[in-house]
Amino acid sequence: MQTRQMRRWFKVFPEVLLVDATHNTNESRYKLFSFMVNDVYGHGQYVHHSLMENESNECLSDAIRSFKFNNPSWEKIKVIVIDKDLGELELLERSSKKYIRTEMAKSEYGGPTSFDKVEVEDTIDMIRLAPTAVEYTKYLKYLYFLLDDVHLKDSDAIPKPGHPFLKYFMRNWDSMKERWAFYARSDVPHLGNHANNRLESSWGHLKEVLKPEMALDECVNTLMFLQTVAEMDYAKKNHRSWSDAL
Known part of the structure; x- marks a missing residue:
């Protein structure tokens, strides 16, 4: 799913792309796979949504192919920020290897803790x-x-x-330190996105409206309505900025 404005946002702000999937947005249990960029105000803006049956390689590949097909400016991406999801990482490595930046912030250690x-x-x-x-x-x-x-x-x-x-x-982690260690990534134009917190925070607001018991078509309609509201809010900020400048 992508509106004309979402396509414009990506065309204008393609440098840093945040990518991740979330759940509990519809009764069919389809996963919401979203792409986000930073706008001129430093705010996150969705530029593409895909509702997927699951997070299999096939579904993720379809979502990535659809995004690339509809957004020729994807070649201008400088950094892609993802959670350390090995499925996403493997697929994005194939299509956009040089852009990947993984997130270390939320990694779980797992197992019994026998240390401080x-x-x-x-x-x-x-x-x-x-x-x-x-x-x-x-x-x-x-x-x-x-x-x-x-x-x-x-x-x-x-x-x-x-x-x-x-x-x-x-x-x-050490085996791929060039993707997350500061010394190896200090010259990467990540625009302050060291993790996917911006995307996940935005999902938090979406999930105040999108509910697990929603029918799939209702989920899509609600998602597009929320997108329209976000675009109207952006237009209002732009108009206010131009008015202040004059």
């Missing part, structure tokens, strides 16, 4: 925000100290992890 979670989270945050590769490695070695109780010198190579969380981190 707060201290580990603080260390992860330092790793994420490390300004250089050297600082990144220093904080990573501190994480090894916390979890594997090993003391690594500056000259020591990173050993194989022993703790379950450390194995998880090295396998799922």
Whole structure:
């Protein structure tokens, strides 16, 4: 689903695209797969919606193909922000590999906690925000100290992890640090979008109106009505800005 204004928004603001799926918007249990950009006021604006039967590769591929077909300016994308959903990541890697930026903010550790979670989270945050590769490695070695109780010198190579969380981190995050670590992404024009919070916050407002018991056609009609309201609000802000300038 895409209105003319949604297409215009993407054409004008294509640099950063936020992509994610949510549920509980209709009785058929179709997932709502949405694309969002930042407008001139720094606000998130939806530019495409797809209601999908599930999050299978086939459904996600159809949604991505539809978006690209209807938006030739997709080639102007600089960054795509997604949750660390391996299905989305795999598909977007194929179609837009150089743009992917994954989100680390909400990752769940899983499993029993046999460590000081707060201290580990603080260390992860330092790793994420490390300004250089050297600082990144220093904080990573501190994480090894916390979890594997090993003391690594500056000259020591990173050993194989022993703790379950450390194995998880090295396998799922360190292996793709160029997509989320600050030092590797500091030159990426993400417009302040380090995670999909903007998209999820907007979904929160949508779900105040869209309900799990809604019929699918009612969900579509309501979604388009809410989109019309958002477009009218944007037009009003534009008119006010031009009036103030004059």
